[in-house]
Amino acid sequence: MRIIRFIIVKEFIQIFRNPLLVLIILSQPFIQVLLLGTAGGDINYASVYVVDEDLSSTSREIISKMKGSDFFDIRGAALTMDEAYKVMEYKNINLIVHFPPNFEKKLIKEHSSKVQLVTNAIDAITASLTYAYSSEIIGAVNKDVAIKWSKKSLSNKAATVSIPYSYWYNRALISQYIMVPAMCVAMVVMITILLSGMNIVKEKEIGTMEQLNVTPMRKTHFIMGKIIPVWIINIVLLAIGLILSSLVFHVPVVGSLWLVFFLSGVVMFLLLAVGVLISVISNTQQQAMFFTFFIIMIFVIFGDFITPIDNMPSWGKAMAELNPQAYYSRMIHLVITKGSGIKDILPDLLKVSGLTFATLAVSLWIFNKKD
Amino acid sequence: MTPISAENIVMNYGKVKALDAVSLKVEKGELFGLIGPDGAGKTSLIKILGTLLLANSGTAEIEGMDVVKQYQNIRRQIGYMPGKFSLYQDLTVEENLNFYASIFGTTLEENYDLIKDIYKQIEPFKKRRAGKLSGGMKQKLALSCALIHKPKVLFLDEPTRGVDPVSRQDLWDMLQSLKKDNITILVSTAYMEEALLCDRISLMDHGKILATNSPDGLIANFDKPLYAIRSGNSFNIIKKLKAYKHANSVYPFGDWVHYTDKRDTIDPLEIKTYLENNDTPNVEIKQIKASVEDCYMSLTSKNQNYEPA
Numbered sequence A: 001m002r003i004i005r006f007i008i009v010k011e012f013i014q015i016f017r018n019p020l021l022v023l024i025i026l027s028q029p030f031i032q033v034l035l036l037g038t039a040g041g042d043i044n045y046a047s048v049y050v051v052d053e054d055l056s057s058t059s060r061e062i063i064s065k066m067k068g069s070d071f072f073d074i075r076g077a078a079l080t081m082d083e084a085y086k087v088m089e090y091k092n093i094n095l096i097v098h099f100p101p102n103f104e105k106k107l108i109k110e111h112s113s114k115v116q117l118v119t120n121a122i123d124a125i126t127a128s129l130t131y132a133y134s135s136e137i138i139g140a141v142n143k144d145v146a147i148k149w150s151k152k153s154l155s156n157k158a159a160t161v162s163i164p165y166s167y168w169y170n171r172a173l174i175s176q177y178i179m180v181p182a183m184c185v186a187m188v189v190m191i192t193i194l195l196s197g198m199n200i201v202k203e204k205e206i207g208t209m210e211q212l213n214v215t216p217m218r219k220t221h222f223i224m225g226k227i228i229p230v231w232i233i234n235i236v237l238l239a240i241g242l243i244l245s246s247l248v249f250h251v252p253v254v255g256s257l258w259l260v261f262f263l264s265g266v267v268m269f270l271l272l273a274v275g276v277l278i279s280v281i282s283n284t285q286q287q288a289m290f291f292t293f294f295i296i297m298i299f300v301i302f303g304d305f306i307t308p309i310d311n312m313p314s315w316g317k318a319m320a321e322l323n324p325q326a327y328y329s330r331m332i333h334l335v336i337t338k339g340s341g342i343k344d345i346l347p348d349l350l351k352v353s354g355l356t357f358a359t360l361a362v363s364l365w366i367f368n369k370k371d
Numbered sequence B: 001m002t003p004i005s006a007e008n009i010v011m012n013y014g015k016v017k018a019l020d021a022v023s024l025k026v027e028k029g030e031l032f033g034l035i036g037p038d039g040a041g042k043t044s045l046i047k048i049l050g051t052l053l054l055a056n057s058g059t060a061e062i063e064g065m066d067v068v069k070q071y072q073n074i075r076r077q078i079g080y081m082p083g084k085f086s087l088y089q090d091l092t093v094e095e096n097l098n099f100y101a102s103i104f105g106t107t108l109e110e111n112y113d114l115i116k117d118i119y120k121q122i123e124p125f126k127k128r129r130a131g132k133l134s135g136g137m138k139q140k141l142a143l144s145c146a147l148i149h150k151p152k153v154l155f156l157d158e159p160t161r162g163v164d165p166v167s168r169q170d171l172w173d174m175l176q177s178l179k180k181d182n183i184t185i186l187v188s189t190a191y192m193e194e195a196l197l198c199d200r201i202s203l204m205d206h207g208k209i210l211a212t213n214s215p216d217g218l219i220a221n222f223d224k225p226l227y228a229i230r231s232g233n234s235f236n237i238i239k240k241l242k243a244y245k246h247a248n249s250v251y252p253f254g255d256w257v258h259y260t261d262k263r264d265t266i267d268p269l270e271i272k273t274y275l276e277n278n279d280t281p282n283v284e285i286k287q288i289k290a291s292v293e294d295c296y297m298s299l300t301s302k303n304q305n306y307e308p309a
Helices: A002-016 A019-039 A057-068 A081-090 A103-110 A124-153 A175-206 A208-213 A219-248 A257-281 A285-301 A314-320 A324-338 A342-370 B042-049 B071-077 B093-103 B112-125 B135-147 B165-181 B192-197 B215-220 B234-243 B268-276 B292-306
Strands: A046-052 A072-078 A095-099 A116-119 B004-013 B016-026 B031-035 B057-062 B078-081 B153-157 B184-189 B200-205 B208-213 B226-230 B247-253 B256-261 B284-288
Touching: A002 A019, A002 A219, A002 B093, A019 A175, A019 A219, A046 A057, A046 A081, A046 A124, A057 A072, A057 A095, A057 A103, A057 A124, A072 A081, A081 A095, A081 A116, A095 A124, A116 A124, A175 A208, A175 A219, A175 A257, A175 A285, A175 A324, A219 A257, A219 A342, A257 A285, A257 A324, A257 A342, A285 A324, A324 A342, B004 B042, B016 B042, B016 B200, B016 B208, B031 B042, B031 B165, B031 B192, B042 B057, B042 B153, B042 B184, B071 B078, B078 B135, B093 B112, B093 B135, B112 B135, B112 B165, B135 B153, B135 B165, B165 B184, B165 B192, B192 B292, B200 B215, B200 B292, B208 B215, B208 B292, B215 B292, B226 B234, B226 B268, B234 B247, B234 B256, B234 B268, B247 B292, B256 B292, B268 B284
Parallel strands: A046 A072, A046 A095, B031 B184, B031 B200, B078 B153, B153 B184
Antiparallel strands: A095 A116, B004 B016, B004 B057, B200 B208, B226 B256, B226 B284, B247 B256
16 A cells, blocks of 8 residues: 555656646646537527418418527528528528418318428538427417417317426526536546556656566556546546536536545546556557547447437447446436436446456456566 | 576567577676677566566576566565666656655665665755756666665666766676675676676577676687787788688677687788788788687687577
8 A cells, every 4th residue: 555655646746747737637627618518509590591482371470480489590581492492502591481372271271281391401400400499380370270260160269288398407408507517527538548548658668667567566556556646636627627517607516516526436447447458458658549539539429428328229328338438427417417316326336336347357467468 | 595597598579589598597796797789688588587578488586586486576686777767757866766765665765875875976966857867877876776675686787788988887886886785786788898897797699698607717718819910901801811711710800800710720920921912911910818709709600500590
């Protein structure tokens, strides 16, 4: 234990002798959380072109409802679809709403009529959101029309069922409540793996590893001495990240803050183990750097960050089972946004611990075999 | 108990035989030199003895302990100074020493006596980062770190490579002075003239030990009369002498060409006449005492005769 302490002291001296490194590390929470937390905003705007060949009261009602919404920005109207397509091609138009001739007449006579919605799917997320919102408006108008006509023919009260909904755990659907904790997770994943990976390879590259190998120091002590400083640094970074997320974005921590740090501390050991594995396999810092970026890319892609894991094919879900970021991201959201307790995240914590021991065991085995 | 002993060590790197059945014994308190050119297998041998490398076959013991089974105990007893400077460049002189001392569970103060002759030369710079030291001072720091835990056996892998002549002399003086502390030292070098500073040496080439002896003993064993020959054109002398029917070995040595004959006794005049009859005027010839390098050259040529490469 004493030796671990000496290595930790040495590590901290070395880190603080490298002012640029310290600056880069400490700037991470500010850059990742502040900048990216702000930049990753909501989709709150879609530009619309209208082709109204019907010019009826119903079509105008739909258009005026769209105008009334903050989401849609009606940029203009065209007489024909060809004209509208051209506009979509050359200008940045998200949606064309097309009312065919006799739209209203058909609606009244046949109780059914069609509106054409053409979305610009270059940006898939905006396209699907635009489609969903405009269908909702048309649906609402449709219901009004139905009520109006049924009033005329039948009794004065038509039964309608309305479905008001609210987004649980994030009622206002503020994206920052999701994005900012996710950025904290991404930051911790990146810095932990990168620092621990580089750290051990550096000793190999400058030859101090060999010098240490002729001492009675045990490899487990060496690894512990190398990773504990990185662990401490990342706990500090996480604290800075969470303070910023609370002060700047007012992200509420519904669950226990202690639990957030506890689960982070546990996940960090898995990330450190991954870093150790990388550094044990690599011989130079360059190799370790490439390796780390490759791994981080995979962790992010299969990390519930870009695509939800639930929407992935089964092999993607299987990969997520081995991905520290997926566990971390899931647990952080459960505790911060949903307010889950330790019981809810216990299965994930146990899996993370199991992965940690497995990774460390493999690393030590390779380490002992190679050097 | 022999401080260092090795039996039939074989080390292969793929198809390359780095060490070919090497055996070695170093006595207590000896300053022992491994002499040979680059690629002779010196570093591999030192790493195997220093528990850093596993040999393909053969056994080795340090202070009676097996280098494979008891490597943990051996590591408490040995000091190792690799050829490349491998201390923490971003730590100060003092921090490096304290760190290595603490790894061995000791302190700088506890073993100050052993290293003071060396350390006091760099002590004025103890707050300076190791990376900012001059080559000679780095060497002294590395030696201090290797000695910080009072090792019984010290391994130095080419400590004088790339070091200026004054620092080289310093280092050898320091090694000589360590003998009074009864530390057994195994040092490798490619500089033949440094062999004379060792108590005993092994000449190595292509993974084999060609001879092990004291430098004087080795020179005394040089059995053939050795001649140094010079004229304006060394290249021509070498060419002509190699064509000479009685020639045993011919090789350049500074401005001179060293020559041995197949016959036991010869008349130098005969060679002078032979050369002057073959477009090499103004030949100067004298019989000289062999140096370690001459021994090495004669041994390697024998070695090559046994096994033509």
